Amino acid sequence: EAGVTQFPSHSVIEKGQTVTLRCDPISGHDNLYWYRRVMGKEIKFLLHFVKESKQDESGMPNNRFLAERTGGTYSTLKVQPAELEDSGVYFCASSQGRNQPQHFGDGTRLSIL
Amino acid sequence: RKEVEQDPGPFNVPEGATVAFNCTYSNSASQSFFWYRQDCRKEPKLLMSVYSSGNEDGRFTAQLNRASQYISLLIRDSKLSDSATYLCVVNSKGSYIPTFGRGTSLIVHP
Numbered sequence: 001e002a003g004v005t006q007f008p009s010h011s012v013i014e015k016g017q018t019v020t021l022r023c024d025p026i027s028g029h030d031n032l033y034w035y036r037r038v039m040g041k042e043i044k045f046l047l048h049f050v051k052e053s054k055q056d057e058s059g060m061p062n063n064r065f066l067a068e069r070t071g072g073t074y075s076t077l078k079v080q081p082a083e084l085e086d087s088g089v090y091f092c093a094s095s096q097g098r099n100q101p102q103h104f105g106d107g108t109r110l111s112i113l
Numbered sequence: 114r115k116e117v118e119q120d121p122g123p124f125n126v127p128e129g130a131t132v133a134f135n136c137t138y139s140n141s142a143s144q145s146f147f148w149y150r151q152d153c154r155k156e157p158k159l160l161m162s163v164y165s166s167g168n169e170d171g172r173f174t175a176q177l178n179r180a181s182q183y184i185s186l187l188i189r190d191s192k193l194s195d196s197a198t199y200l201c202v203v204n205s206k207g208s209y210i211p212t213f214g215r216g217t218s219l220i221v222h223p
Contacts, residue, residue: 031209035213041215042117042213042214042215042216043157043200043213044213045210045211045212048209048210055209056209056210058210059210091156091157098209099144099145099204099209101147101159101162102159102211103159104156104157104158105156106155106156107156
């Protein structure tokens, strides 16, 4: 069974540019989560999809972040325009049920210069 | 007070030692508990769920103390490969959003 895959693994962009991160969850997992870890801090929740619906986006920092999951399969997280404080590792995770353990992707390391 | 607190460590132990970590949580309505392991610059990986009655998986034992609001992870016969950061994750009842601790660093040396 393929795990959660994320693309790209690394991204280095300049402040003001746009970046789109992609996450492919484990097949059959309706629940998809985005998280961010800023250096030295704990992993923070960003948002949660059930299929194509956003269940909770209370962790999204601001309206420069846009997440989509059209068709309920893969998800994208777009940052536009990127700011310096957006740097960090963005993890995606998926689970079968809402209260079940989540399986994480390798993460995308995002650096804003 | 943070929702989920862990001693960041590092815990520096020799091979073969037994080591235990605790994780405290502030929300008494918390319902689900997990331990994840994260290696340097890698993704978190589920180590084990924590059940009310306590559970064991090989050298690893997890326990839940609802009265005192903490969970624990015990590692027996530590191996060099156990060196990693151990993350405590808590889900609150009615919320499916997990809260992560900052992790406890374990270093097992020869």
